[in-house]
Amino acid sequence: MGSSVACQLAQRADFSGRIVVVEADPSYQTCASARSAASIRQQFSTAINIEISLFGIAYLRDIGKWLTVDGEQPEIGLHEGGYLFLATADKEQILRDNHALQIAHGADTALYDRAGLAQKFPWLTTEDITSGCHGLSGEGWFDGYGLMQAFRKKARSTGVEYIAARADRIERHGGDWTVGLSNGERISAPVLVNTAGASGGAEICRQAGLDVPIRTKKRCVFTFDCRERLPSFPLLIDPNGTYVRPEGTGYICGSAPPADQDPDCEDFEVDYELFETHIWPTLAHRVPAFETIKTGPAWAGSYDMNLFDHNAFVGGVPGLDGFYLALGFSGHGLQQAPAIGRGMAELITTGHFETLDLAPLGIERLTLNRPLIERNVV
Numbered sequence: 001m002g003s004s005v006a007c008q009l010a011q012r013a014d015f016s017g018r019i020v021v022v023e024a025d026p027s028y029q030t031c032a033s034a035r036s037a038a039s040i041r042q043q044f045s046t047a048i049n050i051e052i053s054l055f056g057i058a059y060l061r062d063i064g065k066w067l068t069v070d071g072e073q074p075e076i077g078l079h080e081g082g083y084l085f086l087a088t089a090d091k092e093q094i095l096r097d098n099h100a101l102q103i104a105h106g107a108d109t110a111l112y113d114r115a116g117l118a119q120k121f122p123w124l125t126t127e128d129i130t131s132g133c134h135g136l137s138g139e140g141w142f143d144g145y146g147l148m149q150a151f152r153k154k155a156r157s158t159g160v161e162y163i164a165a166r167a168d169r170i171e172r173h174g175g176d177w178t179v180g181l182s183n184g185e186r187i188s189a190p191v192l193v194n195t196a197g198a199s200g201g202a203e204i205c206r207q208a209g210l211d212v213p214i215r216t217k218k219r220c221v222f223t224f225d226c227r228e229r230l231p232s233f234p235l236l237i238d239p240n241g242t243y244v245r246p247e248g249t250g251y252i253c254g255s256a257p258p259a260d261q262d263p264d265c266e267d268f269e270v271d272y273e274l275f276e277t278h279i280w281p282t283l284a285h286r287v288p289a290f291e292t293i294k295t296g297p298a299w300a301g302s303y304d305m306n307l308f309d310h311n312a313f314v315g316g317v318p319g320l321d322g323f324y325l326a327l328g329f330s331g332h333g334l335q336q337a338p339a340i341g342r343g344m345a346e347l348i349t350t351g352h353f354e355t356l357d358l359a360p361l362g363i364e365r366l367t368l369n370r371p372l373i374e375r376n377v378v
Protein backbone atom coordinates (compact mmCIF):
# COMPACT_ATOMS: atom_id res chain seq x y z
CA MET A 1 0.00 0.00 0.00
CA GLY A 2 2.88 2.33 0.85
CA SER A 3 4.58 1.68 -2.48
CA SER A 4 1.31 2.07 -4.40
CA VAL A 5 0.61 5.46 -2.82
CA ALA A 6 4.22 6.60 -3.32
CA CYS A 7 4.37 5.38 -6.90
CA GLN A 8 1.09 6.95 -7.99
CA LEU A 9 1.88 10.21 -6.20
CA ALA A 10 5.23 10.37 -7.99
CA GLN A 11 3.49 9.73 -11.33
CA ARG A 12 1.38 12.88 -11.02
CA ALA A 13 2.61 15.81 -13.08
CA ASP A 14 1.12 18.24 -10.53
CA PHE A 15 3.04 16.82 -7.57
CA SER A 16 6.53 18.19 -7.03
CA GLY A 17 7.43 17.20 -3.45
CA ARG A 18 9.93 14.68 -2.09
CA ILE A 19 8.51 11.23 -1.33
CA VAL A 20 10.10 8.90 1.22
CA VAL A 21 8.90 5.38 2.08
CA VAL A 22 10.04 4.21 5.50
CA GLU A 23 10.11 0.40 5.61
CA ALA A 24 11.11 -1.51 8.74
CA ASP A 25 11.71 -4.78 6.90
CA PRO A 26 12.97 -4.35 3.32
CA SER A 27 13.01 -8.16 2.97
CA TYR A 28 9.19 -7.99 3.29
CA GLN A 29 9.26 -11.44 4.89
CA THR A 30 6.26 -11.24 7.17
CA CYS A 31 4.21 -8.39 5.74
CA ALA A 32 0.68 -9.24 4.60
CA SER A 33 1.43 -8.36 0.98
CA ALA A 34 4.08 -11.10 0.79
CA ARG A 35 1.87 -13.75 2.45
CA SER A 36 -1.38 -12.97 0.71
CA ALA A 37 -3.56 -15.30 -1.34
CA ALA A 38 -3.54 -12.40 -3.85
CA SER A 39 -7.00 -12.84 -5.29
CA ILE A 40 -9.38 -10.23 -6.66
CA ARG A 41 -13.17 -10.33 -6.71
CA GLN A 42 -16.14 -8.15 -7.51
CA GLN A 43 -18.30 -10.16 -5.13
CA PHE A 44 -18.54 -7.73 -2.24
CA SER A 45 -21.63 -6.51 -0.41
CA THR A 46 -20.75 -2.80 -0.48
CA ALA A 47 -20.78 -0.53 -3.52
CA ILE A 48 -17.42 1.03 -2.71
CA ASN A 49 -15.61 -2.32 -2.52
CA ILE A 50 -17.13 -3.42 -5.83
CA GLU A 51 -16.02 -0.18 -7.50
CA ILE A 52 -12.52 -0.42 -6.00
CA SER A 53 -12.10 -3.94 -7.38
CA LEU A 54 -13.46 -2.98 -10.80
CA PHE A 55 -10.77 -0.31 -10.89
CA GLY A 56 -8.28 -2.88 -9.59
CA ILE A 57 -8.92 -5.47 -12.30
CA ALA A 58 -8.68 -2.84 -15.05
CA TYR A 59 -5.35 -1.68 -13.57
CA LEU A 60 -3.99 -5.25 -13.30
CA ARG A 61 -5.03 -6.11 -16.87
CA ASP A 62 -3.15 -3.05 -18.07
CA ILE A 63 -0.25 -3.30 -15.64
CA GLY A 64 2.35 -2.55 -18.31
CA LYS A 65 0.80 0.85 -18.98
CA TRP A 66 1.30 1.90 -15.37
CA LEU A 67 4.32 0.06 -14.01
CA THR A 68 6.74 -0.62 -16.88
CA VAL A 69 10.31 0.43 -16.02
CA ASP A 70 12.97 0.83 -18.74
CA GLY A 71 10.82 -1.09 -21.22
CA GLU A 72 10.39 -4.00 -18.78
CA GLN A 73 6.77 -4.88 -18.14
CA PRO A 74 5.97 -6.47 -14.76
CA GLU A 75 4.83 -10.10 -14.77
CA ILE A 76 1.98 -10.55 -12.33
CA GLY A 77 0.42 -13.75 -13.73
CA LEU A 78 -3.15 -12.47 -13.67
CA HIS A 79 -5.59 -15.38 -14.12
CA GLU A 80 -9.30 -14.51 -14.33
CA GLY A 81 -10.63 -17.81 -13.00
CA GLY A 82 -13.61 -16.23 -11.20
CA TYR A 83 -14.90 -16.66 -7.67
CA LEU A 84 -17.76 -19.04 -6.91
CA PHE A 85 -19.67 -18.17 -3.72
CA LEU A 86 -22.05 -20.94 -2.61
CA ALA A 87 -25.17 -20.44 -0.48
CA THR A 88 -27.39 -22.69 1.57
CA ALA A 89 -31.14 -21.93 1.73
CA ASP A 90 -30.85 -19.64 4.78
CA LYS A 91 -28.19 -17.46 3.10
CA GLU A 92 -29.62 -17.43 -0.41
CA GLN A 93 -31.28 -14.04 -0.08
CA ILE A 94 -27.97 -12.43 0.96
CA LEU A 95 -26.30 -13.91 -2.12
CA ARG A 96 -29.13 -12.57 -4.29
CA ASP A 97 -28.97 -9.09 -2.72
CA ASN A 98 -25.20 -8.97 -3.17
CA HIS A 99 -25.51 -10.11 -6.77
CA ALA A 100 -28.08 -7.39 -7.54
CA LEU A 101 -25.74 -4.76 -6.08
CA GLN A 102 -22.77 -6.13 -8.04
CA ILE A 103 -24.69 -6.07 -11.32
CA ALA A 104 -25.92 -2.53 -10.61
CA HIS A 105 -22.29 -1.45 -10.30
CA GLY A 106 -21.15 -3.13 -13.50
CA ALA A 107 -19.68 -6.39 -12.16
CA ASP A 108 -19.83 -9.45 -14.41
CA THR A 109 -21.29 -12.02 -11.98
CA ALA A 110 -23.99 -14.64 -12.61
CA LEU A 111 -26.38 -16.51 -10.31
CA TYR A 112 -26.97 -20.26 -10.65
CA ASP A 113 -29.52 -22.52 -9.00
CA ARG A 114 -28.58 -26.01 -7.83
CA ALA A 115 -29.16 -27.64 -11.20
CA GLY A 116 -27.21 -24.92 -12.97
CA LEU A 117 -24.29 -25.35 -10.57
CA ALA A 118 -24.26 -29.13 -11.03
CA GLN A 119 -24.16 -28.71 -14.79
CA LYS A 120 -21.45 -26.03 -14.84
CA PHE A 121 -19.27 -27.52 -12.08
CA PRO A 122 -19.80 -31.32 -12.30
CA TRP A 123 -17.13 -32.02 -9.64
CA LEU A 124 -19.10 -30.10 -6.98
CA THR A 125 -21.36 -31.52 -4.23
CA THR A 126 -24.56 -29.51 -4.55
CA GLU A 127 -27.22 -31.39 -2.57
CA ASP A 128 -26.95 -29.01 0.45
CA ILE A 129 -26.63 -25.89 -1.75
CA THR A 130 -29.46 -23.85 -3.22
CA SER A 131 -27.52 -21.32 -5.29
CA GLY A 132 -24.14 -19.94 -6.24
CA CYS A 133 -22.71 -16.76 -7.71
CA HIS A 134 -19.85 -16.97 -10.21
CA GLY A 135 -17.63 -14.21 -11.55
CA LEU A 136 -17.66 -14.61 -15.32
CA SER A 137 -14.82 -12.11 -15.78
CA GLY A 138 -12.93 -9.58 -13.68
CA GLU A 139 -12.23 -11.97 -10.81
CA GLY A 140 -9.30 -14.27 -10.17
CA TRP A 141 -5.80 -14.28 -8.78
CA PHE A 142 -2.34 -12.92 -9.47
CA ASP A 143 1.21 -12.76 -8.11
CA GLY A 144 0.75 -10.44 -5.14
CA TYR A 145 4.44 -10.26 -4.28
CA GLY A 146 5.10 -9.41 -7.92
CA LEU A 147 2.59 -6.55 -7.78
CA MET A 148 4.16 -5.17 -4.60
CA GLN A 149 7.65 -5.29 -6.14
CA ALA A 150 6.35 -3.71 -9.36
CA PHE A 151 4.93 -0.74 -7.40
CA ARG A 152 8.21 -0.45 -5.50
CA LYS A 153 10.36 -0.64 -8.61
CA LYS A 154 8.26 1.94 -10.43
CA ALA A 155 8.28 4.20 -7.38
CA ARG A 156 12.08 4.04 -7.16
CA SER A 157 12.42 4.72 -10.87
CA THR A 158 10.36 7.89 -10.50
CA GLY A 159 12.51 9.26 -7.66
CA VAL A 160 10.84 7.86 -4.52
CA GLU A 161 13.41 7.23 -1.76
CA TYR A 162 13.24 4.14 0.46
CA ILE A 163 14.68 4.20 3.98
CA ALA A 164 15.25 0.86 5.71
CA ALA A 165 14.29 1.74 9.28
CA ARG A 166 11.39 1.47 11.69
CA ALA A 167 9.28 4.55 12.37
CA ASP A 168 9.52 4.58 16.17
CA ARG A 169 8.17 7.94 17.22
CA ILE A 170 5.62 10.21 15.53
CA GLU A 171 5.27 13.80 16.73
CA ARG A 172 3.71 16.99 15.46
CA HIS A 173 5.99 20.04 15.32
CA GLY A 174 4.44 23.21 13.94
CA GLY A 175 2.88 22.30 10.61
CA ASP A 176 4.99 19.17 10.12
CA TRP A 177 4.96 15.57 11.23
CA THR A 178 8.33 14.43 12.57
CA VAL A 179 9.18 10.75 12.49
CA GLY A 180 11.95 9.37 14.71
CA LEU A 181 13.54 6.38 13.00
CA SER A 182 15.19 3.27 14.49
CA ASN A 183 18.49 4.28 12.81
CA GLY A 184 18.57 7.49 14.87
CA GLU A 185 17.53 9.79 12.03
CA ARG A 186 14.51 12.08 12.10
CA ILE A 187 12.51 13.14 9.08
CA SER A 188 9.85 15.83 8.86
CA ALA A 189 7.06 16.33 6.34
CA PRO A 190 3.76 18.17 6.08
CA VAL A 191 2.11 14.93 4.95
CA LEU A 192 2.42 11.54 6.64
CA VAL A 193 0.59 8.53 5.21
CA ASN A 194 0.23 5.66 7.63
CA THR A 195 0.45 2.46 5.55
CA ALA A 196 2.15 0.39 8.25
CA GLY A 197 -0.39 -2.41 7.88
CA ALA A 198 -1.50 -4.80 10.56
CA SER A 199 1.87 -4.95 12.27
CA GLY A 200 2.50 -1.25 12.87
CA GLY A 201 -0.45 0.85 11.70
CA ALA A 202 -2.46 0.98 14.94
CA GLU A 203 0.63 1.90 17.00
CA ILE A 204 1.49 4.79 14.67
CA CYS A 205 -2.11 6.01 14.99
CA ARG A 206 -1.84 5.84 18.79
CA GLN A 207 1.27 8.01 18.70
CA ALA A 208 -0.60 10.56 16.65
CA GLY A 209 -3.41 10.53 19.22
CA LEU A 210 -5.85 8.26 17.39
CA ASP A 211 -7.23 4.92 18.57
CA VAL A 212 -8.20 2.55 15.75
CA PRO A 213 -9.73 -0.91 16.28
CA ILE A 214 -7.33 -2.61 13.89
CA ARG A 215 -5.87 -5.92 15.06
CA THR A 216 -3.64 -8.59 13.59
CA LYS A 217 -5.43 -11.88 12.96
CA LYS A 218 -3.54 -15.00 11.93
CA ARG A 219 -4.66 -16.58 8.67
CA CYS A 220 -3.00 -19.76 7.37
CA VAL A 221 -2.70 -20.83 3.77
CA PHE A 222 -2.30 -24.54 2.93
CA THR A 223 -1.22 -26.06 -0.36
CA PHE A 224 -2.08 -29.46 -1.82
CA ASP A 225 -2.08 -31.48 -5.03
CA CYS A 226 -4.96 -33.51 -6.40
CA ARG A 227 -4.42 -36.22 -8.98
CA GLU A 228 -7.81 -35.79 -10.65
CA ARG A 229 -8.03 -32.94 -13.18
CA LEU A 230 -10.84 -30.50 -12.40
CA PRO A 231 -11.06 -28.12 -15.35
CA SER A 232 -11.99 -24.42 -14.98
CA PHE A 233 -11.77 -24.55 -11.21
CA PRO A 234 -12.63 -21.10 -9.76
CA LEU A 235 -11.84 -19.63 -6.36
CA LEU A 236 -14.51 -21.57 -4.51
CA ILE A 237 -16.03 -20.30 -1.26
CA ASP A 238 -17.93 -22.87 0.75
CA PRO A 239 -20.92 -21.57 2.75
CA ASN A 240 -18.82 -22.06 5.92
CA GLY A 241 -16.18 -19.62 4.61
CA THR A 242 -13.51 -22.13 3.60
CA TYR A 243 -11.89 -21.18 0.29
CA VAL A 244 -9.85 -23.10 -2.26
CA ARG A 245 -8.38 -22.10 -5.59
CA PRO A 246 -5.87 -23.42 -8.14
CA GLU A 247 -2.23 -22.34 -7.77
CA GLY A 248 0.19 -23.62 -10.41
CA THR A 249 -0.53 -27.34 -10.84
CA GLY A 250 -2.05 -27.64 -7.34
CA TYR A 251 -4.33 -25.70 -5.01
CA ILE A 252 -4.22 -23.33 -2.06
CA CYS A 253 -6.89 -23.14 0.60
CA GLY A 254 -7.70 -21.62 3.97
CA SER A 255 -10.39 -20.61 6.41
CA ALA A 256 -10.83 -18.25 9.33
CA PRO A 257 -10.72 -20.01 12.70
CA PRO A 258 -13.91 -19.86 14.81
CA ALA A 259 -14.41 -16.32 16.19
CA ASP A 260 -13.80 -17.44 19.78
CA GLN A 261 -10.44 -18.99 18.76
CA ASP A 262 -9.07 -16.03 16.82
CA PRO A 263 -6.62 -14.16 19.06
CA ASP A 264 -4.34 -11.38 17.83
CA CYS A 265 -1.49 -12.78 15.71
CA GLU A 266 1.67 -13.09 17.82
CA ASP A 267 3.67 -15.54 15.69
CA PHE A 268 3.63 -17.16 12.28
CA GLU A 269 3.24 -20.79 13.39
CA VAL A 270 0.92 -22.69 11.04
CA ASP A 271 -2.29 -24.03 12.62
CA TYR A 272 -2.26 -27.52 11.08
CA GLU A 273 -5.10 -28.62 13.33
CA LEU A 274 -7.39 -26.15 11.55
CA PHE A 275 -6.61 -27.91 8.28
CA GLU A 276 -7.16 -31.42 9.69
CA THR A 277 -10.32 -30.76 11.65
CA HIS A 278 -12.07 -28.13 9.57
CA ILE A 279 -10.62 -27.28 6.16
CA TRP A 280 -9.94 -30.70 4.70
CA PRO A 281 -13.28 -32.22 5.82
CA THR A 282 -15.04 -29.22 4.25
CA LEU A 283 -13.14 -29.58 0.99
CA ALA A 284 -13.60 -33.36 0.80
CA HIS A 285 -17.34 -32.93 1.26
CA ARG A 286 -17.66 -30.10 -1.25
CA VAL A 287 -15.37 -31.62 -3.92
CA PRO A 288 -15.21 -35.42 -3.55
CA ALA A 289 -12.01 -35.50 -5.65
CA PHE A 290 -10.32 -33.74 -2.69
CA GLU A 291 -10.79 -36.80 -0.48
CA THR A 292 -7.47 -37.96 -1.91
CA ILE A 293 -4.92 -35.18 -1.85
CA LYS A 294 -1.21 -34.75 -1.20
CA THR A 295 -0.55 -31.86 1.17
CA GLY A 296 2.33 -29.46 0.52
CA PRO A 297 3.90 -26.49 2.32
CA ALA A 298 1.77 -24.07 4.35
CA TRP A 299 2.34 -20.59 5.73
CA ALA A 300 0.75 -18.13 8.14
CA GLY A 301 0.14 -14.45 7.54
CA SER A 302 -1.46 -11.64 9.43
CA TYR A 303 -4.79 -10.10 8.39
CA ASP A 304 -5.11 -6.35 9.01
CA MET A 305 -8.55 -6.75 10.57
CA ASN A 306 -10.69 -3.70 11.23
CA LEU A 307 -12.88 -4.97 14.05
CA PHE A 308 -15.30 -2.04 13.56
CA ASP A 309 -16.71 -3.09 10.18
CA HIS A 310 -14.16 -5.17 8.20
CA ASN A 311 -13.37 -2.30 5.85
CA ALA A 312 -10.34 -0.05 5.54
CA PHE A 313 -9.85 3.45 6.89
CA VAL A 314 -8.69 5.58 3.97
CA GLY A 315 -8.06 9.32 3.76
CA GLY A 316 -7.41 12.18 6.14
CA VAL A 317 -8.20 12.38 9.85
CA PRO A 318 -10.30 15.27 11.20
CA GLY A 319 -8.21 17.30 13.63
CA LEU A 320 -4.89 15.78 12.48
CA ASP A 321 -3.89 17.92 9.50
CA GLY A 322 -1.56 16.13 7.12
CA PHE A 323 -2.04 12.71 8.78
CA TYR A 324 -3.52 10.19 6.33
CA LEU A 325 -4.57 6.56 6.68
CA ALA A 326 -4.64 3.55 4.39
CA LEU A 327 -5.13 0.81 6.95
CA GLY A 328 -7.35 -2.05 8.12
CA PHE A 329 -8.08 -3.73 4.80
CA SER A 330 -9.37 -6.83 6.59
CA GLY A 331 -8.04 -9.35 4.11
CA HIS A 332 -8.86 -7.59 0.84
CA GLY A 333 -6.09 -5.01 0.65
CA LEU A 334 -3.91 -6.35 -2.12
CA GLN A 335 -6.62 -6.08 -4.77
CA GLN A 336 -7.44 -2.62 -3.41
CA ALA A 337 -3.86 -1.31 -3.65
CA PRO A 338 -4.20 0.16 -7.18
CA ALA A 339 -7.38 2.17 -6.38
CA ILE A 340 -6.32 3.24 -2.90
CA GLY A 341 -2.89 4.39 -4.13
CA ARG A 342 -4.58 6.33 -6.91
CA GLY A 343 -7.12 7.92 -4.57
CA MET A 344 -4.56 8.86 -1.93
CA ALA A 345 -2.33 10.45 -4.57
CA GLU A 346 -5.31 12.52 -5.73
CA LEU A 347 -6.32 13.51 -2.22
CA ILE A 348 -2.81 14.58 -1.21
CA THR A 349 -2.28 16.60 -4.38
CA THR A 350 -5.66 18.19 -4.97
CA GLY A 351 -7.50 17.86 -1.66
CA HIS A 352 -10.19 15.58 -3.07
CA PHE A 353 -10.74 12.18 -4.69
CA GLU A 354 -11.04 12.28 -8.49
CA THR A 355 -11.22 8.79 -10.01
CA LEU A 356 -13.31 7.06 -7.33
CA ASP A 357 -14.97 8.69 -4.36
CA LEU A 358 -13.32 6.84 -1.48
CA ALA A 359 -15.10 8.97 1.13
CA PRO A 360 -17.22 5.98 2.35
CA LEU A 361 -13.96 4.55 3.70
CA GLY A 362 -13.21 7.70 5.73
CA ILE A 363 -12.49 7.32 9.45
CA GLU A 364 -15.38 9.68 10.20
CA ARG A 365 -17.66 6.62 10.24
CA LEU A 366 -15.89 5.40 13.39
CA THR A 367 -16.61 8.59 15.33
CA LEU A 368 -20.18 8.68 14.01
CA ASN A 369 -20.57 4.97 14.81
CA ARG A 370 -21.81 4.29 11.29
CA PRO A 371 -20.15 1.01 10.28
CA LEU A 372 -19.90 0.15 6.60
CA ILE A 373 -20.48 -3.55 7.11
CA GLU A 374 -18.85 -5.86 4.58
CA ARG A 375 -20.79 -9.12 4.66
CA ASN A 376 -18.45 -10.96 2.30
CA VAL A 377 -15.25 -11.25 4.34
CA VAL A 378 -13.21 -14.28 3.31
Ligand SMILES: Cc1cc2nc3c(=O)[nH]c(=O)nc-3n(C[C@H](O)[C@H](O)[C@H](O)COP(=O)(O)OP(=O)(O)OC[C@H]3O[C@@H](n4cnc5c(N)ncnc54)[C@H](O)[C@@H]3O)c2cc1C
Pocket residue numbers: 001002022023024025028030031032033034035036037038039040165166167168195196197198199200201204219220221300301302303304326327329330331332333334335336
Ligand atom coordinates in the same frame (compact mmCIF):
# COMPACT_ATOMS: atom_id res chain seq x y z
C1 LIG B 1 -3.04 -15.11 4.34
C2 LIG B 1 -3.54 -13.86 3.69
C3 LIG B 1 -4.34 -13.96 2.56
C4 LIG B 1 -4.81 -12.79 1.95
N1 LIG B 1 -5.52 -12.89 0.79
C5 LIG B 1 -5.88 -11.77 0.13
C6 LIG B 1 -6.51 -11.86 -1.14
O1 LIG B 1 -6.77 -12.94 -1.63
N2 LIG B 1 -6.80 -10.71 -1.78
C7 LIG B 1 -6.53 -9.48 -1.24
O2 LIG B 1 -6.84 -8.46 -1.86
N3 LIG B 1 -5.92 -9.36 -0.05
C8 LIG B 1 -5.59 -10.48 0.65
N4 LIG B 1 -4.98 -10.38 1.85
C9 LIG B 1 -4.85 -9.07 2.47
C10 LIG B 1 -3.75 -8.27 1.87
O3 LIG B 1 -2.62 -9.06 1.70
C11 LIG B 1 -3.47 -7.06 2.78
O4 LIG B 1 -4.68 -6.37 3.03
C12 LIG B 1 -2.49 -6.12 2.09
O5 LIG B 1 -1.37 -6.82 1.66
C13 LIG B 1 -2.11 -5.01 3.06
O6 LIG B 1 -1.07 -4.27 2.50
P1 LIG B 1 -0.33 -3.19 3.37
O7 LIG B 1 0.71 -2.58 2.53
O8 LIG B 1 -1.35 -2.34 4.03
O9 LIG B 1 0.33 -4.03 4.59
P2 LIG B 1 1.67 -4.90 4.61
O10 LIG B 1 1.86 -5.66 3.36
O11 LIG B 1 1.63 -5.69 5.89
O12 LIG B 1 2.80 -3.82 4.68
C14 LIG B 1 2.99 -3.02 5.82
C15 LIG B 1 4.46 -2.70 5.89
O13 LIG B 1 4.67 -1.76 6.93
C16 LIG B 1 5.91 -2.06 7.55
N5 LIG B 1 5.89 -1.47 8.89
C17 LIG B 1 5.08 -1.77 9.93
N6 LIG B 1 5.32 -0.97 10.98
C18 LIG B 1 6.31 -0.12 10.58
C19 LIG B 1 6.97 0.96 11.21
N7 LIG B 1 6.70 1.33 12.47
N8 LIG B 1 7.95 1.59 10.52
C20 LIG B 1 8.24 1.24 9.23
N9 LIG B 1 7.63 0.24 8.59
C21 LIG B 1 6.67 -0.43 9.25
C22 LIG B 1 5.95 -3.57 7.57
O14 LIG B 1 7.30 -4.04 7.68
C23 LIG B 1 5.31 -3.93 6.24
O15 LIG B 1 6.25 -4.14 5.22
C24 LIG B 1 -4.49 -11.52 2.49
C25 LIG B 1 -3.68 -11.43 3.62
C26 LIG B 1 -3.20 -12.59 4.22
C27 LIG B 1 -2.31 -12.48 5.43
